[in-house]
Structure formats: structure tokens, C-alpha cells
Amino acid sequence: MTRRDPPLTPVVVAESVADLRSNVVRAHRGGQTIGFVPTMGALHAGHVSLIERARAECDVVVVSIFVNPTQFGPNEDFQRYPRPRELDLKICGDAGADIVFYPTVDDMYPPGYRTFVEVQGLSEILEGAIRPGHFRGVATVVTKLFLLVQADKAYFGQKDYQQQLLIRIMTRELNIPTEIVTCQTLRDPDGLAMSSRNAYLSSAERVQGLCLWRALDGVRKLIEAGERDLAKLQQSLVDVISAIDGVVIDYAVIVDAGTLASLTAAVPEMVALVAIRVGKTRLIDNLVLRLTDRAAG
Amino acid sequence: MTRRDPPLTPVVVAESVADLRSNVVRAHRGGQTIGFVPTMGALHAGHVSLIERARAECDVVVVSIFVNPTQFGPNEDFQRYPRPRELDLKICGDAGADIVFYPTVDDMYPPGYRTFVEVQGLSEILEGAIRPGHFRGVATVVTKLFLLVQADKAYFGQKDYQQQLLIRIMTRELNIPTEIVTCQTLRDPDGLAMSSRNAYLSSAERVQGLCLWRALDGVRKLIEAGERDLAKLQQSLVDVISAIDGVVIDYAVIVDAGTLASLTAAVPEMVALVAIRVGKTRLIDNLVLRLTDRAAG
Numbered sequence: 001m002t003r004r005d006p007p008l009t010p011v012v013v014a015e016s017v018a019d020l021r022s023n024v025v026r027a028h029r030g031g032q033t034i035g036f037v038p039t040m041g042a043l044h045a046g047h048v049s050l051i052e053r054a055r056a057e058c059d060v061v062v063v064s065i066f067v068n069p070t071q072f073g074p075n076e077d078f079q080r081y082p083r084p085r086e087l088d089l090k091i092c093g094d095a096g097a098d099i100v101f102y103p104t105v106d107d108m109y110p111p112g113y114r115t116f117v118e119v120q121g122l123s124e125i126l127e128g129a130i131r132p133g134h135f136r137g138v139a140t141v142v143t144k145l146f147l148l149v150q151a152d153k154a155y156f157g158q159k160d161y162q163q164q165l166l167i168r169i170m171t172r173e174l175n176i177p178t179e180i181v182t183c184q185t186l187r188d189p190d191g192l193a194m195s196s197r198n199a200y201l202s203s204a205e206r207v208q209g210l211c212l213w214r215a216l217d218g219v220r221k222l223i224e225a226g227e228r229d230l231a232k233l234q235q236s237l238v239d240v241i242s243a244i245d246g247v248v249i250d251y252a253v254i255v256d257a258g259t260l261a262s263l264t265a266a267v268p269e270m271v272a273l274v275a276i277r278v279g280k281t282r283l284i285d286n287l288v289l290r291l292t293d294r295a296a297g
Numbered sequence: 298m299t300r301r302d303p304p305l306t307p308v309v310v311a312e313s314v315a316d317l318r319s320n321v322v323r324a325h326r327g328g329q330t331i332g333f334v335p336t337m338g339a340l341h342a343g344h345v346s347l348i349e350r351a352r353a354e355c356d357v358v359v360v361s362i363f364v365n366p367t368q369f370g371p372n373e374d375f376q377r378y379p380r381p382r383e384l385d386l387k388i389c390g391d392a393g394a395d396i397v398f399y400p401t402v403d404d405m406y407p408p409g410y411r412t413f414v415e416v417q418g419l420s421e422i423l424e425g426a427i428r429p430g431h432f433r434g435v436a437t438v439v440t441k442l443f444l445l446v447q448a449d450k451a452y453f454g455q456k457d458y459q460q461q462l463l464i465r466i467m468t469r470e471l472n473i474p475t476e477i478v479t480c481q482t483l484r485d486p487d488g489l490a491m492s493s494r495n496a497y498l499s500s501a502e503r504v505q506g507l508c509l510w511r512a513l514d515g516v517r518k519l520i521e522a523g524e525r526d527l528a529k530l531q532q533s534l535v536d537v538i539s540a541i542d543g544v545v546i547d548y549a550v551i552v553d554a555g556t557l558a559s560l561t562a563a564v565p566e567m568v569a570l571v572a573i574r575v576g577k578t579r580l581i582d583n584l585v586l587r588l589t590d591r592a593a594g
Binding site for chain 2: 021117120143144147170177
């Protein structure tokens with residue numbers, strides 16, 4: 001991450017909906033474009049790359065930090081999800097954010113709250129099947145944030161592949177005038193996809209978690225070597241993960257990249273999606289698999 | 298309805314989402330306020346009063362005409378709902394609309410459409426209990442239209458009391474930056490609330506339908522005369538309608554005006570909601586009942 005020169009003005013923290021609105025209205029009146037990075041905080045280099053991309057492409061950069069209760073299941077980690085406020089604000093400022101929206105749960109969901117956004121089909125498979133209600137919570141909070149921030153562009157990481165696909169569909173279908181930009185997953189040097197939840201991992205669990213990338217990269221190499229048998233690719237994905245003791249597979253599949261539909265044979269644009277549990281921690285990762293004409297021949 | 302002098306520029310008809318957007322963006326760039334009247338067409342004097350109110354309060358007036366399939370049940374009147382396009386466009390122009398948004402079903406719901414907005418609780422009672430899925434369709438299309446038109450104010454008739462309440466809640470909860478203005482129900486001289494569906498009524502059915510207003514006005518008069526016993530008020534409402542042969546009551550209730558919750562005793566702000574079937578036609582009406590301190594004493 002690079003700091004711009006001359007030094008930035010300190011980031012403005014909008015603590016309420018009203019605060020945020022007045023900042024957004026001012027930007028729009030001034031004819032400025034707004035880039036938006038919605039996060040749950042516990043920011044890492046992956047988030048920083050999104051903020052820097054927004055900084056490069058838009059006049060005003062808004063980051064939201066909100067651990068959204070409606071996307072957590074009753075037995076999930078809402079309470080223990082990390083909330084390092086001061087560090088997060090510093091990271092936002094250093095990365096070039098102008099405004100950080102840091103609302104309370106009551107501000108986003110006043111008592112009696114009852115309006116929800118549902119994306120049918122895509123919400124019930126894969127992550128949605130494992131985490132019932134999760135994508136309804138995501139769709140609802142992202143709609144609310146989009147309508148508050150009124151951004152020209154919003155930036156998401158590819159690590160949450162199903163989420164970014166769902167948000168693209170929802171944004172288009174609800175006619176929200178915000179362009180969705182999906183950015184490459186950032187990885188640590190060992191290949192582990194960056195995630196706020198990696199902080200939960202013991203060093204032994206972290207080593208176990210590396211099987212995700214090894215499995216995905218293995219499939220990529222098989223395709224590069226000319227393998228086109230979907231069953232074999234799929235089996236390779238599962239085998240690499242299953243070889244690791246103590247890892248439970250939630251799913252490990254190769255599906256259509258545009259719809260997440262199951263496949264019976266390879267198609268030009270696929271995505272390998274994997275989700276595992278290591279101890280008490282869930283980890284997900286993915287890799288888009290493109291068959292080039294040459295390789296497919 | 299009065300025509301302004303000098304004569305209006307002809308209304309612009311935006312036939313597609315893209316058409317509408319370019320008009321809306323132009324208005325916003327020019328710093329103009331937008332007033333929005335969403336309709337299903339078959340416009341009557343009630344709609345005209347909404348358009349005229351928008352004309353008086355906003356710089357640019359957008360009317361949408363869209364018979365929304367997602368708010369009709371499988372056995373309802375979607376196919377036969379009247380669509381007098383040329384007359385509707387003339388009425389819009391005469392009332393002072395600047396832009397009429399007249400999309401196709403495919404433009405609003407492209408094939409595979411799957412994103413829906415739900416307002417829990419309020420969607421399942423009264424009209425929602427009789428018409429399952431109706432309010433999900435209303436909430437979804439109104440959200441889409443609101444995000445397309447980006448209006449400062451949107452105007453609804455009080456005749457659809459539950460609908461305007463649901464839209465108020467949804468707009469606030471989703472953080473849609475549009476103010477909801479609810480306008481008085483317009484009535485024919487005989488008391489029948491204006492409705493596009495009145496066109497379905499034979500003259501005999503129309504006479505039967507007058508029991509709605511007679512029942513509502515009867516309750517009002519009882520309250521004016523000092524009656525505060527909710528059971529008696531409720532009974533009067535039902536009795537007046539039941540007296541008419543060939544009328545089927547879907548509901549006839551007095552509930553909390555702010556929540557539509559059932560009541561066991563009178564409260565200061567109530568609403569009487571009635572829905573009946575006359576032949577093949579459903580008619581609804583309502584009256585807000587306010588207990589003044591004097592009358593309540």
C-alpha cells in the first residue's frame with residue numbers, strides 16, 4: 001500500500017445514516033463520482049487493494065465498516081467477529097478513503113425492522129445451502145448501503161465469488177445505478193486467500209487451510225496440461241482436500257462461472273468453489289477456470 | 298382537471314429503462330427536483346390529482362404506467378386489466394406530466410428475473426392474506442421504479458391504504474431517498490372511491506358497491522356521535538355491507554392506523570379497512586378514524 005503525496009486529509013467518520021447522507025449529497029452536488037467499498041472491518045491487504053482501486057477510479061471514496069448481523073446464522077461468529085476500530089480507520093485513511101461509514105446496528109436495523117431483499121435460486125445453493133439466510137442478509141444490507149452511498153462504482157473481492165455474483169444480479173435486477181467491480185483475490189505468499197477469518201486460525205490450522213489453494217491450483221495445472229474430463233477435475237479437487245486430516249469439506253465443486261449451475265461436462269467458463277472447516281473456522285476460496293480454444297482442442 | 302396556460306410541451310414517453318435513465322440524469326444534473334406518480338394506467342381523476350400535486354411541488358413530473366404482473370395472483374385480472382394507452386398519455390400531458398415511463402414487462406423483468414423485496418408481517422395480513430404474493434410484487438416493482446426514477450417525492454392515493462403504509466415502511470427501511478406523499482382518496486359524487494377497476498362494474502353492481510362508503514361513513518358518524526365501543530363500531534361496519542345481497546366481504550375491520558394491528562378497544566388513530574367482491578370485481582376502500590379529545594371525553 002502506498003501513501004499519496006501530499007499527505008491525505010484525515011478520513012471523515014460518518015457515524016450515522018444522517019451523517020453519511022450529508023457527505024454523499026455534498027459530493028453529488030459537486031459533480032464528483034463516488035467509489036464505494038463495503039466491508040465488515042478487520043481490514044487486510046485485500047480490502048486495501050479495493051480501496052486503492054476505488055481511489056484510482058473515483059473522486060470520493062467511501063468505505064463502510066459494518067458487521068452485519070442479518071448475514072450471520074444463530075450459531076455463527078457474529079459476536080466474536082473482530083472489530084479493531086482504530087486500526088481499521090487508520091488503514092482506510094492510509095489507503096486513500098475519504099469517508100468511513102461506521103453505523104450502529106440500530107441505525108441500520110431500527111427496532112421492528114422487516115424489509116428484506118431476496119435473490120431466489122442463487123441464495124439457496126452452495127454457501128446459501130450451508131448458511132441459510134446468509135445471502136438474504138447480504139442482499140439486504142448491500143441494497144441499503146448502495147442506496148445510502150449512491151456510488152458510481154462499488155468494489156468487491158472475488159474471494160466471495162457467489163456473493164459478488166449475487167450482488168451483480170441483484171444490482172442489475174433492482175435497477176440500482178451502481179457499477180459492480182470485482183477485484184482479484186489477494187493471497188499470502190503461501191497461497192492462503194486473505195480473509196478476516198484467517199485470524200482465527202492456529203498455525204497448525206493455517207497449514208491445514210493451505211489445501212484450498214493447493215487443490216484449486218492443482219485443477220488449474222490439470223487444465224493447462226489438457227485435462228477436460230470434468231469428473232476427473234472434480235475428483236482432483238476433492239482428493240487434495242480430503243488428504244488433509246481434520247479438514248471437513250462443506251463443498252468442493254466445479255460449476256458454471258456465470259450461473260453456478262452444476263455441469264455434466266466442462267464448459268469454457270467454469271469456477272471451482274471450495275469451502276472447508278478447519279477446527280471452528282470456515283474458509284472459502286475459488287478459482288475461475290477458463291478453457292482456451294487451443295487447450296480445449 | 299385544469300390545463301395550464303400557456304399550453305404544455307407534449308409529454309415525453311420513455312419506452313425503456315435506458316430512455317428513462319437519460320431523462321432522469323438530465324433533470325438531476327440540472328438541479329431539478331423530480332416528482333413521481335407510479336400507476337398501472339387506466340387513469341382517472343384520482344391519478345390526475347396525484348399528478349397535479351406533483352406538478353405543483355416539483356420541477357419535473359414523471360408518471361409510470363406499468364401493469365405489474367408480479368402483483369397479480371394467477372386467478373386475478375392481469376390479462377383483462379384495462380390498458381387505454383393513448384388516452385392515458387393524453388391525461389398525463391393534460392395534468393402536467395413531463396415524462397411518462399411506459400416500459401414493457403420484459404424491460405422490467407428480463408427472462409430469469411429473481412430479485413424480490415419483502416416487507417414481512419404487513420404483507421401477509423388483510424389484502425396480503427387474500428392476495429398471497431401481491432405485496433411482494435408491489436414492494437419489488439415500487440423499489441425498482443424508485444431506483445429508476447430517483448424521485449425527490451412520490452405520490453400515492455390513500456385508497457390503497459395498506460399499500461401506501463407498506464411503501465412508507467419499505468422506503469424508510471431500505472434507505473431509499475424518496476419522500477412518500479399520501480393523497481386523499483377521490484370519490485365520485487355518490488361516494489364510490491375512484492378506481493380503475495370500477496370500469497368492470499355493471500350499473501347494478503355499482504349500486505351494490507356503494508355500501509362500502511355507506512359503511513365507512515356510518516362508522517364516522519357513530520364516532521362523531523360519541524360512540525367509542527370498538528365492537529359496536531366494528532359491527533356497524535359489517536352490518537351495513539352484509540345487508541346488501543350479492544356482496545361478499547373479504548374483510549371489514551377497524552385496526553390501528555399506524556400498524557394495522559388488531560385492536561381490543563378504540564385508540565386515537567384507527568383506520569376502517571373494507572374489501573368486498575361484487576360479481577367478479579373486488580373493491581376496497583378505507584377511512585381513517587381520529588378520536589378527538591373532546592369526542593373521546
